[in-house]
Amino acid sequence: SDPALVARARAAKEALGDSVFVLGHHYQRDEVIQFADVTGDSFKLARDAAARPQAPYIVFCGVHFMAESADILTGADQKVILPDLAAGCSMADMATFDQVEDCWDALADAGIADRVVPVTYMNSSADIKGFVGRHGGVVCTSSNAKRALDWAFAQGEQVLFLPDQHLGRNTAVLEMGLSLDDCVVYNPRRPSGGLTREQLQNAKMILWQGHCSVHGRFSKAAVDEVRERVPGVNVLVHPECRHEVVNAADLVGSTEYIIKALDAAEPGSSWAIGTELNLVKRLANAHPDKNVMFLDKAVCFCSTMNRIDLPHLVWALESLVRGEVPNQITVDAETAHYAKVALDQMLALP
Numbered sequence: 001s002d003p004a005l006v007a008r009a010r011a012a013k014e015a016l017g018d019s020v021f022v023l024g025h026h027y028q029r030d031e032v033i034q035f036a037d038v039t040g041d042s043f044k045l046a047r048d049a050a051a052r053p054q055a056p057y058i059v060f061c062g063v064h065f066m067a068e069s070a071d072i073l074t075g076a077d078q079k080v081i082l083p084d085l086a087a088g089c090s091m092a093d094m095a096t097f098d099q100v101e102d103c104w105d106a107l108a109d110a111g112i113a114d115r116v117v118p119v120t121y122m123n124s125s126a127d128i129k130g131f132v133g134r135h136g137g138v139v140c141t142s143s144n145a146k147r148a149l150d151w152a153f154a155q156g157e158q159v160l161f162l163p164d165q166h167l168g169r170n171t172a173v174l175e176m177g178l179s180l181d182d183c184v185v186y187n188p189r190r191p192s193g194g195l196t197r198e199q200l201q202n203a204k205m206i207l208w209q210g211h212c213s214v215h216g217r218f219s220k221a222a223v224d225e226v227r228e229r230v231p232g233v234n235v236l237v238h239p240e241c242r243h244e245v246v247n248a249a250d251l252v253g254s255t256e257y258i259i260k261a262l263d264a265a266e267p268g269s270s271w272a273i274g275t276e277l278n279l280v281k282r283l284a285n286a287h288p289d290k291n292v293m294f295l296d297k298a299v300c301f302c303s304t305m306n307r308i309d310l311p312h313l314v315w316a317l318e319s320l321v322r323g324e325v326p327n328q329i330t331v332d333a334e335t336a337h338y339a340k341v342a343l344d345q346m347l348a349l350p
């Protein structure tokens, strides 16, 4: 990265001292990660921000829904800043509040709204988390999705899983013993999700038709290809990948799981990783004694994560030095209240 920008970022951070806390998601660029006070997945970062009440400014190097979660979990006197407002998440954008309200109406029309417990992945807007909190549901991450679903099925007979169909399906089928036939996909662009009344009534898992535009692109063919090319390779993928990819892999787990698996791996072992490319490159650099490779050449960086680059970080930090608060992310009090109900329910999972 440009040495002049590195020097400016360093100077601005030094001038701000303890008043700024910089969070870096694992999928961020190296040029940004070098200035992060902590790194983590979305949930760990939101909690880390809350654990720093003395820092009035949280610069969140990640995407919009993550900054919202940080705003919900931090104190009222902490301001959360997203260095580029265009850093959204295509998956979170696939479930809008209006679409989810329409879906709930469709479930009511089918006579099942009182039997369905909504569960939303962390990767959703604050509006959706608030909706789920208002309707007795829970938030989950890719590390606790099974526990969240176990809890949900103890509260009701059916689950509406938002917005990532792959995490929902993979967890239900691979970890809970449900079958693919127990799952239906609700398409928000069609009346009643494109499902009949019977389909809605008989499904155990109603999966929202959303996916990650990065993880959803890994293919089964790439798994087969790497196994042929690299004898003994361990294929490790994120549960946001498609079911056939997860089925073909050796190991499946969250970002934090992937990082720990590489730490524990034998020197000389080979690993093909199906997750975001910035993280895979960082893991390859951190483990020169292991053969770490990216699973699929057809997949690349998360384009919205990559919007946060060093120029945007420098701009955000220098604005703070001048006493301006750029790009503050706020969630209105009522939405935040109900979103926190669903987040607290997650924290209370057995």
Ligand code: CIZ
Binding pocket: 040, 041, 042, 043, 122, 123, 141, 142, 212, 240, 255
């Ligand atoms: O795919 C993502 O964006 C993930 C895994 C985010 C997170 O940290 O929860």
Ligand code: SF4
Binding pocket: 027, 063, 088, 089, 090, 091, 092, 123, 212, 213, 214, 215, 276, 302, 303, 304, 305
């Ligand atoms: Fe969203 Fe996928 Fe990017 Fe994560 S990697 S921020 S889920 S588009």
